[in-house]
Amino acid sequence: MTDYRSVNRANWDERAPAHAASPDYGVERFLADPAHLSEVVRFDLPRLGKVTGLRGVHLQCHIGTDTVSLHRLGARMTGLDFSPAALAEARRLAAGTGAPVDFVEADVYDAPTVLEPGGFDLVYTGVGALCWLPDIRRWAQVVAALLRPGGRLFLRECHPMLWTLDDTRPDGTLAVEYPYFERPEPTVFQEQGTYVATEQTFTHTVTHEWNHGLGEVVTALLDAGFELTMLVEHDSAPWDALPGRTVGDGHGERRLADRPWRLPQTYTLAARRRD
Ligand SMILES: C[S@@+](CC[C@H](N)C(=O)[O-])C[C@H]1O[C@@H](n2cnc3c(N)ncnc32)[C@H](O)[C@@H]1O
Numbered sequence: 001m002t003d004y005r006s007v008n009r010a011n012w013d014e015r016a017p018a019h020a021a022s023p024d025y026g027v028e029r030f031l032a033d034p035a036h037l038s039e040v041v042r043f044d045l046p047r048l049g050k051v052t053g054l055r056g057v058h059l060q061c062h063i064g065t066d067t068v069s070l071h072r073l074g075a076r077m078t079g080l081d082f083s084p085a086a087l088a089e090a091r092r093l094a095a096g097t098g099a100p101v102d103f104v105e106a107d108v109y110d111a112p113t114v115l116e117p118g119g120f121d122l123v124y125t126g127v128g129a130l131c132w133l134p135d136i137r138r139w140a141q142v143v144a145a146l147l148r149p150g151g152r153l154f155l156r157e158c159h160p161m162l163w164t165l166d167d168t169r170p171d172g173t174l175a176v177e178y179p180y181f182e183r184p185e186p187t188v189f190q191e192q193g194t195y196v197a198t199e200q201t202f203t204h205t206v207t208h209e210w211n212h213g214l215g216e217v218v219t220a221l222l223d224a225g226f227e228l229t230m231l232v233e234h235d236s237a238p239w240d241a242l243p244g245r246t247v248g249d250g251h252g253e254r255r256l257a258d259r260p261w262r263l264p265q266t267y268t269l270a271a272r273r274r275d
Contacts, residue, residue, distance in 0.1 A: 004186055004208035005107060008132055009082055011204045012062075015194045016086040020063045020093075024196035024239070027089075030068060031096050039252025040127055040238050041069035044156055047230060047268055051075040056122035057115060057146055059108055060129040064090025064101065070124060071099045078102045078120075080111055109138060112145035120146045126157040127238060127266075128195075136182055136212040140220035147273040153226065155217075155271075158241070159233060159264040163211045167242050174242070181213045195239045214267065221271050230270035237265035 019025050029036045041048070052074030058067040061079030063086050071077045071094075079101060081087055087103045094101045106114045123143045133139050143153050166177035178187050186208035193202070212220075218228060236253035240246055246254040256263055 004134065005082065007204075007206055007208050011202075011207050012083040013085040014202050014204045016063055016083055016089050018194060018198040018200040018202075019086075019196055020089040022196040022198050025063060025065055027063070027065065027093055030065065030093060034097070035072070037069040037072060038065040040156065041066050041073070043238065043251070043253060044154070044268055047232065047270065048073075048154060051122060054121040055119065056124055057111070057120045059111060059123060059125040059143075060132070061090060061103070062086050064093045064103065066124070066127075067101055067103075068093055068097055068099045071101050075122060078104060078115065080104045080106055080108070080115065082107045108133060109142060111142050115146060117145050118148050121148060121151045123147055123151070123153045124155075125153075126155045128158055130157055130212055130217070131163060131209045133212075134182075134184075134186065134210050136216050137220040137223065140217075140224035140226070143221075144224040144226065144273055149273055149275040151273050152229070153221070153269070153271045153273075155269045157217075157267060157269070158237065159267050160211050160213050160217075161263065162237070162241055162265050163209075165242070167245070174245075179211050182210055182216055186210055217269070221269075225274050226271035227274055228269070228271050230268065232268045233264040234266045234268065235260040235264060241265055 020027050054075045056075040056077050058079045061067045061081050064079055067077050067079040079090055087105055090103050123146055160180055164176045164178045164180050166175045169175055189207045190205050192205055236255040238252050240254050247257045248254045
């Protein structure tokens with residue numbers, strides 16, 4: 001396998017500053033309003049439950065907007081990401097908002113060696129996190145290793161069905177083109193831009209990604225010692241996953257303009273590590 005980490009890290013390092021500067025991530029709203037929460041975290045408030053006092057880790061925390069939001073809800077947060085540029089933005093956000101969040105630079109698979117195994121009550125992750133990882137079973141074992149017995153995972157993730165779609169056909173049809181199930185080899189994408197509004201042009205345009213079927217994610221968690229406590233599929237996503245085909249709801253979510261019930265775009269999953 002090529003060194004997928006170097007390829008993907010170069011891509012993220014270049015995009016993180018553009019994301020932090022983009023109105024889509026709304027960093028300035030965190031600075032202006034001490035009660036502001038990211039739209040991603042706000043969307044899941046009815047499902048998240050109480051996090052006050054919990055020791056939480058946000059895996060693949062990117063520029064820290066969801067991490068700081070969880071801190072604002074009362075959790076004691078650590079963020080982990082392998083992109084130094086993303087963590088520089090996350091640390092700037094935490095300093096600017098006075099949020100005492102630790103940020104740790106590491107690969108997800110190394111999390112139990114750089115963080116305290118069994119030291120966390122909550123693992124939070126998602127929205128474009130799992131697609132960067134080749135092996136979902138190994139990820140589930142990492143999450144289990146970080147949590148104390150009884151600790152919980154909260155995952156809001158892009159639906160694997162969405163990742164199968166090619167929306168660039170000249171005839172305008174959506175085609176099932178990419179793997180639904182996990183494959184040993186990555187799908188290699190060439191993408192000039194990014195998923196937020198930005199004027200910036202990028203030189204690192206290649207990514208190596210993997211899909212993980214919903215059943216594969218659930219089974220990996222069950223086998224790693226979890227019980228599933230929630231699984232909800234959503235017809236919306238917190239970014240424009242299919243440009244030109246979606247409408248926004250004014251609260252950060254977008255769904256297909258035409259019959260949105262045809263496609264799950266994301267899901268929320270919660271699981272508890274068995275005692
Ligand atoms: C789409 S972002 C996560 C989204 C996050 N929910 C957000 O929007 O703020 C994906 C993040 O995963 C990180 N990442 C990708 N592969 C990783 C790996 N193997 N280990 C740690 N972090 C990784 C990237 O650096 C990036 O910050």
